[in-house]
Amino acid sequence: MPEQDHYDVIIIGSGAGGGTLAWKLAPSGKRILLLERGPYLPRERDNWDTTAVFVRAKYHTTEEWLDQDDHEFSPEQNYYVGGNTKLYGAALFRLRPEDFGVIQHHGGLSPAWPLSYDDFEPYYAQGEDLYHVHGAAGEDPTVGPRSSEFPYPPVQHEPRIEKLHEDLVKLGLHPAHLPLGVLLDQDEHGNATHASACIRCNRVDGFPCLVNGKADAQIVCVDPALAAHRNLTLVTDAHVTRLETDEGGRQVTAVQAEMADGSARRFSGDVVVVSCGALNSALLLLRSANDAHPRGLANGSDQVGRNYVRHNNMAVIALSRTPNDTRLQKTLVVNDWYRKGEDWDYPWGSIQMLGKSDGEQLRAMAPRFLAWGAKLTPGGVLEDIARHGVDFWMSSEDLPRADSRITLGRDGTVRLSLPKDNNTEGLARMRQKFDSMLADLGFHQKSHQRGVYLHEGMNIAATAHQAGTARFGTDPQTSVLDTNCRAHELDNLYVVDSSFFVSIGAVNPTLTIVANALRVGDHLLERLA
Numbered sequence: 001m002p003e004q005d006h007y008d009v010i011i012i013g014s015g016a017g018g019g020t021l022a023w024k025l026a027p028s029g030k031r032i033l034l035l036e037r038g039p040y041l042p043r044e045r046d047n048w049d050t051t052a053v054f055v056r057a058k059y060h061t062t063e064e065w066l067d068q069d070d071h072e073f074s075p076e077q078n079y080y081v082g083g084n085t086k087l088y089g090a091a092l093f094r095l096r097p098e099d100f101g102v103i104q105h106h107g108g109l110s111p112a113w114p115l116s117y118d119d120f121e122p123y124y125a126q127g128e129d130l131y132h133v134h135g136a137a138g139e140d141p142t143v144g145p146r147s148s149e150f151p152y153p154p155v156q157h158e159p160r161i162e163k164l165h166e167d168l169v170k171l172g173l174h175p176a177h178l179p180l181g182v183l184l185d186q187d188e189h190g191n192a193t194h195a196s197a198c199i200r201c202n203r204v205d206g207f208p209c210l211v212n213g214k215a216d217a218q219i220v221c222v223d224p225a226l227a228a229h230r231n232l233t234l235v236t237d238a239h240v241t242r243l244e245t246d247e248g249g250r251q252v253t254a255v256q257a258e259m260a261d262g263s264a265r266r267f268s269g270d271v272v273v274v275s276c277g278a279l280n281s282a283l284l285l286l287r288s289a290n291d292a293h294p295r296g297l298a299n300g301s302d303q304v305g306r307n308y309v310r311h312n313n314m315a316v317i318a319l320s321r322t323p324n325d326t327r328l329q330k331t332l333v334v335n336d337w338y339r340k341g342e343d344w345d346y347p348w349g350s351i352q353m354l355g356k357s358d359g360e361q362l363r364a365m366a367p368r369f370l371a372w373g374a375k376l377t378p379g380g381v382l383e384d385i386a387r388h389g390v391d392f393w394m395s396s397e398d399l400p401r402a403d404s405r406i407t408l409g410r411d412g413t414v415r416l417s418l419p420k421d422n423n424t425e426g427l428a429r430m431r432q433k434f435d436s437m438l439a440d441l442g443f444h445q446k447s448h449q450r451g452v453y454l455h456e457g458m459n460i461a462a463t464a465h466q467a468g469t470a471r472f473g474t475d476p477q478t479s480v481l482d483t484n485c486r487a488h489e490l491d492n493l494y495v496v497d498s499s500f501f502v503s504i505g506a507v508n509p510t511l512t513i514v515a516n517a518l519r520v521g522d523h524l525l526e527r528l529a
């Protein structure tokens with residue numbers, strides 16, 4: 001291997017986990033290589049075009065996997081510098097302290113993490129700083145203690161959402177400002193100042209940000225680290241296909257990659273960090289099986305690829321009696337039923353605002369949607385329906401199970417299998433409760449399920465919130481990684497993305513991925529020193 005292809009650290013994948021880790025390690029002066037499967041996401045008008053993004057799925061992978069019944073589907077994944085954060089909705093929540101312990105759900109137990117909320121708290125604070133999280137402490141009754149205020153003030157509600165907030169309070173609930181990662185500088189009315197990168201528009205959820213106003217891993221980590229530290233090298237269009245080990249299987253000795261022009265390259269590093277996202281990281285470990293690791297790298301426990309979690313979730317649209325002219329709608333969250341549902345002994349989950357849908361997005365769901373909406377708005381014009389629509393996202397916990405897993409066939413076929421039902425009753429009850437409140441909140445009486453990001457929430461292709469396929473723990477029989485996210489079975493292999501999750505809670509996962517990358521970064525800095 002030529003000397004120039006040897007590094008102190010190789011990080012594979014530049015999303016929330018890998019991009020953040022690269023940012024954290026870059027000031028050390030160590031030679032760091034960031035290998036990214038995709039290119040930079042092009043900046044172009046289509047970034048904000050509904051048809052391109054949602055109907056033509058221009059930025060999604062076209063690869064096809066199989067489900068447990070042999071049906072093909074295309075997983076919701078995006079391969080670019082910055083990973084899935086290029087298209088994410090930037091809702092950056094901390095898990096609740098209880099999420100780190102055992103929770104009894106209607107559908108079973110959510111297991112304990114080997115670390116507690118207190119272990120993560122300082123890193124949550126650093127992650128909020130790095131990802132420009134705007135929020136307000138003290139509003140949400142379920143959040144854990146904070147060592148500091150939010151680094152940025154909450155994104156102000158626009159009038160329709162402010163009214164919704166007031167109506168929810170009248171119902172005895174505790175709506176809070178949604179913690180959002182945007183590079184938004186607001187004037188006293190909440191509008192973007194002339195110097196603000198984010199212009200406060202209606203494209204925040206599922207679209208790449210054309211004006212670089214979203215705190216994604218490319219914008220806040222990879223690009224600034226590359227600009228400031230010449231010891232960090234980014235190689236794009238480098239699809240890592242296999243990790244090689246020494247004969248004993250304790251050291252990763254080389255990383256094989258396929259380049260965009262079809263050529264093959266090999267790199268080596270003292271430390272190798274896999275950060276390809278929970279599903280692709282598991283696949284890479286499985287693909288790297290060898291004599292020392294016949295079931296896949298680090299897979300002596302047979303846990304790699306299992307315990308896949310992704311949230312039980314549902315997007316709904318409710319029709320407001322008054323027009324909803326909100327631009328940036330993703331500003332409110334209700335977590336009153338996070339720990340326990342109403343008149344129930346088990347958790348329900350979280351209700352958040354979603355990015356504002358437009359007529360074109362609804363057209364993708366027509367004619368089913370059109371028939372429903374036509375009853376409610378004169379003429380049934382989709383733009384008109386969208387103008388009255390208010391979009392919500394309901395999220396509740398699914399549980400890690402051995403049969404919830406990604407596997408690799410001998411011929412390379414990828415299969416994703418989900419249990420038939422995974423703790424879905426809480427979500428169903430939360431939806432019922434939500435619908436029962438609609439009239440009091442100024443809506444027509446029934447909400448409608450919305451296909452968001454091209455599918456309905458429970459569809460197997462809904463891999464946006466993937467986690468848990470190489471969980472961390474203290475017991476090598478039941479976990480893949482130790483508490484520093486180093487593989488139990490290898491001395492220089494780490495996994496730093498959403499794979500390490502033991503459970504997923506009911507809030508969006510990315511701030512926890514970021515916090516963990518910063519935490520593991522501290523460990524690696526010590527190791528490298």
Ligand SMILES: Cc1cc2nc3c(=O)[nH]c(=O)nc-3n(C[C@H](O)[C@H](O)[C@H](O)COP(=O)(O)OP(=O)(O)OC[C@H]3O[C@@H](n4cnc5c(N)ncnc54)[C@H](O)[C@@H]3O)c2cc1C
Nearest residue numbers: 013015016017037079083084089090091240497498508510
């Ligand atoms: C539409 C959408 C909306 C979302 N909204 C939110 C939200 O509001 N809040 C939230 O918390 N989360 C949200 N998410 C989820 C969020 O994007 C993910 O949790 C997060 O990006 C996961 O980080 P990661 O590092 O685990 O993986 P990723 O960010 O997916 O990064 C993995 C990286 O590895 C690269 N890669 C994969 N395989 C290889 C390989 N073999 N070789 C080299 N490189 C490879 C990929 O190209 C990618 O860059 C959303 C996701 C989507 C798709």
Ligand code: SF4
Nearest residue numbers: 198199201204209213
């Ligand atoms: S709201 Fe801000 S961050 Fe979101 S797409 Fe618009 S400009 Fe970009």
